[in-house]
Amino acid sequence: MLVVVMQAGSYPAVLVAAAAAVILRRTGIAWRLLLAGNLAYWLALAVKAAVARQRPAALLTDANLRDTITGALGYPSGHVAVATALSLVVARTGSPRWRRLAWVVIALVAVARIHVGAHLPVDAAGGILVGWLAVCLTRLAIGEVGPQQSARDLHEALRRRGFDVRRLEPIRGDARGSQPWQAVTTAGRRLFVKVTGGQQRDADCAYKLYRKLRYRHVADAPPYLSAKQQSEHETYLTLLAAQAGVRVPAVVSTATTPGGNALLVQEYVDAAALDAVVGPVPVAAVRDAWEQAALLHRAGIAHRLTGALVALLVLAAVLAVPRICRRGRAAAGQVITALRTLTRQHRLRRLVAASVALTLTYGLCLYLALLATGQPVDLTLLPPVILVCVIGEGVASAAPTPGGLGATEAALVSGLLLYGVQLDTAVAGVLIYRLATFWIPVPPGYLALRTMTRRRLL
Structure with a gap:
């Protein structure tokens, strides 16, 4: 049973979870699942290569293996990292009950990997940290900061405060951890509604250290305990500013939602920043x-x-x-x-998908080049080869030489050596890969450029 449960942390689970979200018409969650799952998987591989610590079977003489274990490196657990990333993304979209269920899934996957003899407990702990980091990077990349309050819930919260709202529109822009809305009542009154969530990033240790270095005589209060406390603090300061003669939007009301978000309602000011x-x-x-x-x-x-x-x-x-x-x-x-x-024109997602497919194709080409030079067939080597290929292409774009000549080959060979590929096989495979993907396309590319220039297509 535990062997089946731990598949929730395998790489195919990322694709299955994203596909399920698409079927349920939750495209935004599907993108987050796809990004967080891939980040967790590749970050775990990178940390494994950096730490280079073997699995329990190589460290303990009495290790009991209950499943086929692939790969020689053990820290951190990639299965736990992927399960943590997927579970936390799903938990972010649900109620507190979903969050408790997410931690149950993470714990089951961790116990399963320890039970089959693939990891030590410290490996599972490291996997949780890597998965957590992947979710944080996903939120920063996609912009999931602040409350994701739906218009229906917000409409209901305003109705309970006595506002008969006819239209709600989100206000785009840098809201710094909140979600601003414009509400129009049936009487034509325009209101500014600021929804603040419990995910606060403005009172952590790093930011407080920055404030002490940047400003003089800063006395930071402890972090906000809830979104309601922050909203009340902002309301209090707004009222003090109005009393001091500062032109501020009049405070109309405050409210809270069942999900823990806080609402600050003010008169809407129709002006530009x-x-x-x-x-x-x-x-x-x-x-x-x-x-x-x-x-x-x-x-x-x-x-x-x-x-x-x-x-x-x-x-x-x-x-x-x-x-x-x-x-x-x-x-x-x-x-x-x-x-x-x-x-x-719905081309942005196609371009992203095409770029990802092109990167995976380059990695597959490098893997096939290694097979052509005598590397034994081992599918567990494919993800590390793709990672090495991505890093090598990044070096090519940063190197001062045309096409990254020299630097790309050195980066690719060094990366393959880290994953146990023999030196002669790595050098020969990289040369074949660069010949197929860099040198051979040059003559037809030049002819195509001349033809398109002559026909004035460029």
């Missing part, structure tokens, strides 16, 4: 911002806005230069237009 102004920033606006900051400073509410306002002044000076302004707007417009076109 200074960094969104096209062209030179008006001097009157900058002077007014300084005056509002001075009021906050005299009230003892905030005294760390000098750097931000200096940045705004620098931005205003840069935007005042016509040439830089025109070039910046042109470059930004081209990027935005290209991204919008790709998104509108």
